[in-house]
Amino acid sequence: MPATSVSVGSFAVNIYLMSYIRHINFHNFLDGMAGSVLKSLIMSSAHTSLPSGQPITANGSGAPTFSPLYQQIKKLILQGLQSNEWRPGEMIPSEMELAGRYGVSQGTVRKAIDELAAENLVVRRQGKGTFVASHLEARSQFRFLRLKPNVGAAHYPDNTIIEARRLRAPADIARQLEIKTGDSVIFMLRMQSFDGVPTILEELWLSGAIFKGLSVERMLAYKGPMYALLETEFGTQMLRATESIRAVAADERVAALLGLPLNTPLLSVNRVSYTYGDKAVEVRRSLYVTNDHYYHNDLS
Amino acid sequence: MPATSVSVGSFAVNIYLMSYIRHINFHNFLDGMAGSVLKSLIMSSAHTSLPSGQPITANGSGAPTFSPLYQQIKKLILQGLQSNEWRPGEMIPSEMELAGRYGVSQGTVRKAIDELAAENLVVRRQGKGTFVASHLEARSQFRFLRLKPNVGAAHYPDNTIIEARRLRAPADIARQLEIKTGDSVIFMLRMQSFDGVPTILEELWLSGAIFKGLSVERMLAYKGPMYALLETEFGTQMLRATESIRAVAADERVAALLGLPLNTPLLSVNRVSYTYGDKAVEVRRSLYVTNDHYYHNDLS
DNA sequence: AAGTGGTCTAGACCACTAT
DNA sequence: TAGTGGTCTAGACCACTTT
Numbered sequence: 001m002p003a004t005s006v007s008v009g010s011f012a013v014n015i016y017l018m019s020y021i022r023h024i025n026f027h028n029f030l031d032g033m034a035g036s037v038l039k040s041l042i043m044s045s046a047h048t049s050l051p052s053g054q055p056i057t058a059n060g061s062g063a064p065t066f067s068p069l070y071q072q073i074k075k076l077i078l079q080g081l082q083s084n085e086w087r088p089g090e091m092i093p094s095e096m097e098l099a100g101r102y103g104v105s106q107g108t109v110r111k112a113i114d115e116l117a118a119e120n121l122v123v124r125r126q127g128k129g130t131f132v133a134s135h136l137e138a139r140s141q142f143r144f145l146r147l148k149p150n151v152g153a154a155h156y157p158d159n160t161i162i163e164a165r166r167l168r169a170p171a172d173i174a175r176q177l178e179i180k181t182g183d184s185v186i187f188m189l190r191m192q193s194f195d196g197v198p199t200i201l202e203e204l205w206l207s208g209a210i211f212k213g214l215s216v217e218r219m220l221a222y223k224g225p226m227y228a229l230l231e232t233e234f235g236t237q238m239l240r241a242t243e244s245i246r247a248v249a250a251d252e253r254v255a256a257l258l259g260l261p262l263n264t265p266l267l268s269v270n271r272v273s274y275t276y277g278d279k280a281v282e283v284r285r286s287l288y289v290t291n292d293h294y295y296h297n298d299l300s
Numbered sequence: 301m302p303a304t305s306v307s308v309g310s311f312a313v314n315i316y317l318m319s320y321i322r323h324i325n326f327h328n329f330l331d332g333m334a335g336s337v338l339k340s341l342i343m344s345s346a347h348t349s350l351p352s353g354q355p356i357t358a359n360g361s362g363a364p365t366f367s368p369l370y371q372q373i374k375k376l377i378l379q380g381l382q383s384n385e386w387r388p389g390e391m392i393p394s395e396m397e398l399a400g401r402y403g404v405s406q407g408t409v410r411k412a413i414d415e416l417a418a419e420n421l422v423v424r425r426q427g428k429g430t431f432v433a434s435h436l437e438a439r440s441q442f443r444f445l446r447l448k449p450n451v452g453a454a455h456y457p458d459n460t461i462i463e464a465r466r467l468r469a470p471a472d473i474a475r476q477l478e479i480k481t482g483d484s485v486i487f488m489l490r491m492q493s494f495d496g497v498p499t500i501l502e503e504l505w506l507s508g509a510i511f512k513g514l515s516v517e518r519m520l521a522y523k524g525p526m527y528a529l530l531e532t533e534f535g536t537q538m539l540r541a542t543e544s545i546r547a548v549a550a551d552e553r554v555a556a557l558l559g560l561p562l563n564t565p566l567l568s569v570n571r572v573s574y575t576y577g578d579k580a581v582e583v584r585r586s587l588y589v590t591n592d593h594y595y596h597n598d599l600s
Numbered sequence: 601a602a603g604t605g606g607t608c609t610a611g612a613c614c615a616c617t618a619t
Numbered sequence: 620t621a622g623t624g625g626t627c628t629a630g631a632c633c634a635c636t637t638t
Contacts, residue, residue: 069608094623096622106609107608107609108609110624113624118418119600124624125623126617126624127616127624128617128624129617143599241598241600243596248565265565267547267567268547294544296543296545299541299542300539300541368625369626369627394605396603405629406629407626411626426636427635427637429603
């Protein structure tokens, strides 16, 4: 079984390595790769043509810039993650195995995984292995929620879905989702309560093209964390997000829903979440009641 | 000149290494350290007593936990930074020199500096060296300011100091500064405007004991970034901070100062800034006008 | 040309987890 | 006992900056 993977993986990396290796000293570099499964492939591929004859460029100025080996390995692992070769919560192959598969040293694979771990895409566990990060696990349940209670520890809120349906994307939502105005989107309005106190009122806008099979009924029936649903049923993981925060006053409708006086100051949080390839998949517009909670942020 | 540093440094590290090395396999570990200036010191120190006879413990349970070598090196470099052996903006010794000074490999020093760079305490510049981070430099001018204009690029605000004086710390400020209620603190109230539009109204509370020589006159005369003043004149660097964010309504006084209607929703940001040793040195309570600006945050 | 950080390899051993 | 990630060393060479 591993043997098959090795040859496939080796071929893939070969394409990548080409543009890098051909510009450095062949002799000395390959000296250090004695025994590498890549060695012969690299040499022979010098006689073949690349799919795109262009070397990797990073600055657009025409002067080619080359990424380090470990960055290329990182990209390969990233492809494995994106293609669901290894699923959320599962273990990826050990550093030694990946090193063998890609024909590089363990240290180079290690550095690639270091960066993936720093970006929270994978989680290392000493003695066990390296695992694909998941929104399902308890430890990353609150990964994107910065709202903390003034006293006590954070716990999961009660979810009330007020509305859910498919509709056509308004201009501002479309812009943030990087789709066209009028494209199909899934809309949801929900409220979250902590200890029975309504605290978060939010709209969710999901790219319709990505979550084609998501029915309104399914959403209405589901009470848990939305990111977990999207991950398990559509294989779409939220990897990073950006938030824009402002202070606003509660209008009549909002005040009524949250059970607050008109014009109560609220935190307005506009979040755009991204999956692999920096693809925007969700816009979330939330209103936080900051009487018993606050938005926490660490600066460094 | 370097020779003196080497011997001093070697002695210092010896103390640190002791509690670690004495618990691992002496024979095998030292095999890998042939030529190390530490080798003889370590061996001989087995016959001497430590200042405090206790090994490093990290969990208080009595079971000793040992930090990796690179963590100990990191601590040593940190001491050099904290003691102003290398000042903000200056270059610290090269990896090779530090390796020689501490009697470890370059790779170990490298890993220590990697972490310091990740924490923004130092900045690496290829081909030049590693430099102590500074709030004076243009690149880190906005390091702690997450308020961005809705349109255009961030630029430095105009500063208007409304009030500045020494007084005794109220209970809540004292708690956050980790000092005693009634201890001397420096208070400042100021307003910051972007393009003539009042946008930030904030109170600054500085620990009086740390900024003993800071006169109210000096603060009133100074118009630039406060963290730069504290860094240059008191050698106190702000390394990290935590912010608690809420939405509030402008009261009469605030509304008048900012030129806004009563009850305008504002972002309330409570920041506590820390220097070396996680020592709190400033509490900053700010009100942000989020009409033309927003608070930006990246999640991952 | 010399010095700095950046990358890569190879090999050893430690710490932790599971069987 | 075997397998995983974590630490440490040693040496080579690359990329960038300054002299």
